[in-house]
Amino acid sequence: MPEKLVSDNDLIPEYLDKSQACRYLRTTPKKLALFRKYEMLKYAKLGKEYVYKRSWLDDFMENWAGYDLSNQERVKTAINEKRWRDREAEKDGSGQLHN
Numbered sequence: 001m002p003e004k005l006v007s008d009n010d011l012i013p014e015y016l017d018k019s020q021a022c023r024y025l026r027t028t029p030k031k032l033a034l035f036r037k038y039e040m041l042k043y044a045k046l047g048k049e050y051v052y053k054r055s056w057l058d059d060f061m062e063n064w065a066g067y068d069l070s071n072q073e074r075v076k077t078a079i080n081e082k083r084w085r086d087r088e089a090e091k092d093g094s095g096q097l098h099n
Contacts, residue, residue, distance in 0.1 A: 015044070015051040024057050034075055040064065 016024060022032055035041040040063075042056040067078035 015046070015053055016057070018050060021052040021057060024054070025061065031069070034072060035060065035069075038075060038079055040075070040079070 013020075018029055018032060022029055025032070032041070036043055036050065041052070041060045043050045043052050045051070064078065064082075067082065068074045069078055
C-alpha cells in the first residue's frame with residue numbers, strides 16, 4: 001500500500017501551475033504569458049491550464065539572466081540581443097558560421 005502524505009508540501013511537484021511558476025520566477029502572470037508568447041519559456045498544457053516543470057523554469061532563468069525583461073519592448077530587445085550573441089558565439093576565427 002502506498003504511503004499517505006501528511007500534506008501537499010511534503011513533495012515538490014514536478015509540474016507547477018501558473019501561480020506557482022510566478023512565485024518561483026518572482027514575476028507576474030502577465031509577464032509569464034509574455035515569455036510564453038515569445039517562446040522564451042517551455043511549457044505544457046494540461047486541459048486549459050499551462051503548466052511548467054521546475055527544470056524548465058530553471059533553464060529560463062539561466063538563459064535569460066542579465067537581460068532586462070521588465071516590459072514587452074525590452075523583452076523583444078533581449079530576444080534580438082540574445083540571438084545576435086548566440087550567432088556570434090557560433091562563429092569561428094574566420095568569421096564564418098558553423099554549419
